[in-house]
Amino acid sequence: xxxxxxxxxxxxxxxxxxxxxxxxxxxxxxxxxxxxxxxxxxxxxxxxxxxxxxxxxxxxxxxxxxxxxxxxxxxxxxxxxxxxxxxxxxxxxxxxxxxxxxxxxxxxxxxxxxxxxxxxxxxxxxxxxxxxxxxxxxxxxxxxxxxxxxxxxxxxxxxxxxxxxxxxxxxxxxxxxxxxxxxxxxxxxxxxxxxxxxxxxxxxxxxxxxxxxxxxxxxxxxxxxxxxxxxxxxxxxxxxxxxxxxxxxxxxxxxxxxxxxxxxxxxxxxxxxxxxxxxxxxxxxxxxxxxxxxxxxxxxxxxxxxxxxxxxxxxxxxxxxxxxxxxxxxxxxxxxxxxxxxxxxxxxxxxxxxxxxxxxxxxxxxxxxxxxxxxxxxxxxxxxxxxxxxxxxxxxxxxxxxxxxxxxxxxxxxxxxxxxxxxxxxxxxxxxxxxxxx
Amino acid sequence: xxxxxxxxxxxxxxxxxxxxxxxxxxxxxxxxxxxxxxxxxxxxxxxxxxxxxxxxxxxxxxxxxxxxxxxxxxxxxxxxxxxxxxxxxxxxxxxxxxxxxxxxxxxxxxxxxxxxxxxxxxxxxxxxxxxxxxxxxxxxxxxxxxxxxxxxxxxxxxxxxxxxxxxxxxxxxxxxxxxxxxxxxxxxxxxxxxxxxxxxxxxxxxxxxxxxxxxxxxxxxxxxxxxxxxxxxxxxxxxxxxxxxxxxxxxxxxxxxxxxxxxxxxxxxxxxxxxxxxxxxxxxxxxxxxxxxxxxxxxxxxxxxxxxxxxxxxxxxxxxxxxxxxxxxxxxxxxxxxxxxxxx
Numbered sequence: 039x040x041x042x043x044x045x046x047x048x049x050x051x052x053x054x055x056x057x058x059x060x061x062x063x064x065x066x067x068x069x070x071x072x073x074x075x076x077x078x079x080x081x082x083x084x085x086x087x088x089x090x091x092x093x094x095x096x097x098x099x100x101x102x103x104x105x106x107x108x109x110x111x112x113x114x115x116x117x118x119x120x121x122x123x124x125x126x127x128x129x130x131x132x133x134x135x136x137x138x139x140x141x142x143x144x145x146x147x148x149x150x151x152x153x154x155x156x157x158x159x160x161x162x163x164x165x166x167x168x169x170x171x172x173x174x175x176x177x178x179x180x181x182x183x184x185x186x187x188x189x190x191x192x193x194x195x196x197x198x199x200x201x202x203x204x205x206x207x208x209x210x211x212x213x214x215x216x217x218x219x220x221x222x223x224x225x226x227x228x229x230x231x232x233x234x235x236x237x238x239x240x241x242x243x244x245x246x247x248x249x250x251x252x253x254x255x256x257x258x259x260x261x262x263x264x265x266x267x268x269x270x271x272x273x274x275x276x277x278x279x280x281x282x283x284x285x286x287x288x289x290x291x292x293x294x295x296x297x298x299x300x301x302x303x304x305x306x307x308x309x310x311x312x313x314x315x316x317x318x319x320x321x322x323x324x325x326x327x328x329x330x331x332x333x334x335x336x337x338x339x340x341x342x343x344x345x346x347x348x349x350x351x352x353x354x355x356x357x358x359x360x361x362x363x364x365x366x367x368x369x370x371x372x373x374x375x376x377x378x379x380x381x382x383x384x385x386x387x388x389x390x391x392x393x394x395x396x397x398x399x400x401x402x403x404x405x406x407x408x409x410x411x412x413x414x415x416x417x418x419x420x421x422x423x424x425x426x427x428x429x430x431x432x433x434x435x436x437x438x439x440x441x442x443x444x445x446x447x448x449x450x451x452x453x454x455x456x457x458x459x460x461x462x463x464x465x466x467x468x469x470x471x472x473x474x475x476x
Numbered sequence: 477x478x479x480x481x482x483x484x485x486x487x488x489x490x491x492x493x494x495x496x497x498x499x500x501x502x503x504x505x506x507x508x509x510x511x512x513x514x515x516x517x518x519x520x521x522x523x524x525x526x527x528x529x530x531x532x533x534x535x536x537x538x539x540x541x542x543x544x545x546x547x548x549x550x551x552x553x554x555x556x557x558x559x560x561x562x563x564x565x566x567x568x569x570x571x572x573x574x575x576x577x578x579x580x581x582x583x584x585x586x587x588x589x590x591x592x593x594x595x596x597x598x599x600x601x602x603x604x605x606x607x608x609x610x611x612x613x614x615x616x617x618x619x620x621x622x623x624x625x626x627x628x629x630x631x632x633x634x635x636x637x638x639x640x641x642x643x644x645x646x647x648x649x650x651x652x653x654x655x656x657x658x659x660x661x662x663x664x665x666x667x668x669x670x671x672x673x674x675x676x677x678x679x680x681x682x683x684x685x686x687x688x689x690x691x692x693x694x695x696x697x698x699x700x701x702x703x704x705x706x707x708x709x710x711x712x713x714x715x716x717x718x719x720x721x722x723x724x725x726x727x728x729x730x731x732x733x734x735x736x737x738x739x740x741x742x743x744x745x746x747x748x749x750x751x752x753x754x755x756x757x758x759x760x761x762x763x764x765x766x767x768x769x770x771x772x773x774x775x776x777x778x779x780x781x782x783x784x785x786x787x788x789x790x791x792x793x794x795x796x797x798x799x800x801x802x803x804x805x806x807x808x809x810x811x812x813x814x815x816x817x818x819x820x
Contacts, residue, residue, distance in 0.1 A: 234688040237687060241608075358585075
């Protein structure tokens with residue numbers, strides 16, 4: 039089965055036709071148009087739709103193995119496909135922790151079997167995420183899962199010696215250490231951003247300096263050992279400033295921002311609704327503005343969702359008892375469109391860069407984040423940028439309801455997603471055959 | 477008034493109405509038979525997730541003096557460690573017929589969640605949540621200040637005057653001293669006392685003053701002697717927990733001796749206060765840490781009276797919440813027939 043995408047706008051440019059056949063983009067333009075009417079070619083009317091390389095998330099919690107009550111690889115990758123993603127990086131904080139070749143291979147195989155999006159497991163930096171002893175990074179790198187991204191996400195690799203060793207060790211296989219920057223002593227018991235709102239609502243503060251101090255240390259470390267550092271979920275103005283400085287010095291660091299840190303602020307904690315409880319916490323408007331500026335000027339390289347599903351009982355309670363985290367796979371594209379594209383700060387090509395091309399490069403993925411050109415893998419997402427939709431937590435595909443965007447009207451709707459030429463989403467709905475093609 | 481969750485919920489007319497109602501309640505408490513029939517048939521649940529014998533007994537006494545049925549439910553520890561969620565506990569109590577839930581909880585915002593999450597439809601009265609709010613404490617403090625001091629800082633004479641009924645605390649200067657960071661009492665007091673027209677100055681070591689305090693409608697100082705030299709009308713000492721001292725507790729101050737030396741209220745400091753100033757403490761006191769025995773037992777101390785006033789204020793709150801009395805701008809003038817009738 040081949041697909042002819044008629045009159046789509048690659049990266050928002052002039053409309054053209056794309057022919058997807060045998061897993062690749064077989065033809066572009068008139069040559070593709072000529073395939074119309076051929077046997078086995080399904081025509082998709084793409085007029086008014088933007089064609090993007092399939093989105094790549096560098097930061098996803100799929101929860102399997104261990105917390106299948108929150109999400110499974112099946113439900114999480116289906117949500118990813120509906121959000122326009124063709125590849126997701128599954129974080130290591132599962133039960134058991136993804137700190138061995140066995141666990142990462144299991145996650146990778148379950149992703150293949152589900153078939154909605156390619157799942158690239160992230161390996162833990164330390165055994166059991168305990169921050170004491172390096173996990174077998176080499177074994178994970180050379181496993182079938184071919185791990186390149188390592189992270190203790192959820193916890194910070196706070197021991198400077200362990201961090202140094204990890205940065206050094208991953209050089210052997212061109213890996214990257216993705217750091218959850220949170221000084222643990224400064225954030226013991228922390229519940230929300232420390233500032234005016236925390237002082238008033240009486241929730242223990244998570245100071246910006248606890249994020250910034252670790253980032254400052256790590257950029258100096260990575261410069262010293264000449265490795266690769268990726269900073270996860272940058273949330274403060276000071277963190278953006280430090281990364282900007284590091285890049286100006288030529289230090290090999292990349293950084294991500296989440297959709298929620300591009301839009302929401304700590305004022306929401308006044309509701310005591312734990313749906314707004316996340317780590318790092320929502321910051322101030324000044325921080326949000328700085329993160330947007332950083333994304334616009336390239337200081338922040340990519341957007342990553344930090345999709346963190348939780349079952350209802352972990353959010354339907356008092357704030358302090360609730361879990362940290364928000365879902366995000368199905369809303370990420372819309373938030374970035376609203377905040378960056380519709381405001382004129384970014385083009386669709388920029389969006390493709392921060393949500394597909396660069397995350398794929400950081401994760402060293404060869405088959406994702408590629409140009410929409412003949413011979414390239416047919417990983418394509420079609421977006422209706424003019425559409426608007428209202429987020430209904432009950433109607434999202436993720437296994438959990440903890441979206442902070444419930445009730446919001448957002449721009450942009452994923453109409454179709456193709457993974458190696460096969461639709462995982464068509465007409466904005468899951469394509470049923472997807473699960474059968476591994 | 478449907479709920480009482482935060483002192484910020486009280487506008488000036490409502491706050492004065494609560495204090496005036498409390499004054500009427502207090503008057504009934506001097507009688508031989510203290511019990512009123514006002515809330516007969518109503519059920520009040522004291523839902524305490526934290527040990528607080530004093531506050532619980534105060535609410536219990538208040539409810540019983542108004543003839544309400546009282547259920548005490550002590551659920552030690554957080555919902556997580558206990559294994560039953562706050563939601564389930566609250567729904568269980570509602571199913572047993574609670575009309576109002578008085579809740580004390582270690583998590584800031586728990587009363588807010590109880591009132592707004594749609595778990596239950598009872599009235600909710602916050603009896604202290606985490607480091608957030610303790611509105612009835614602020615009300616009893618304001619009530620106590622108003623009984624003793626008229627606007628401008630003149631001491632009212634005995635119990636014969638009008639005790640400030642109908643008025644606020646305009647122009648009175650109140651110093652609140654101690655662990656500002658962890659205090660729900662101070663958050664409620666800053667809001668309520670300023671709503672009533674008082675000027676509040678917070679005093680404590682910088683480690684125990686929260687980041688973000690600059691947005692509060694008050695002054696902040698690290699110098700107790702400097703603030704006392706300005707002659708505050710009332711000095712409110714906050715409890716300092718000895719556990720805050722050690723490294724495990726955060727290491728907020730070096731030693732009890734240094735704390736007492738810099739921020740404790742003792743006979744020497746009390747002697748420098750103006751004649752009319754009063755000394756307050758929400759209790760329980762650490763004698764010899766934030767307050768010396770000389771200061772606690774001095775004639776200026778109204779600490780024991782605060783306890784008695786606590787019952788009157790909580791009677792007023794329970795009455796206004798449970799009897800469906802209009803409050804704030806919707807209310808008839810203070811001291812109206814309605815409120816008098818209730819207190820009869």
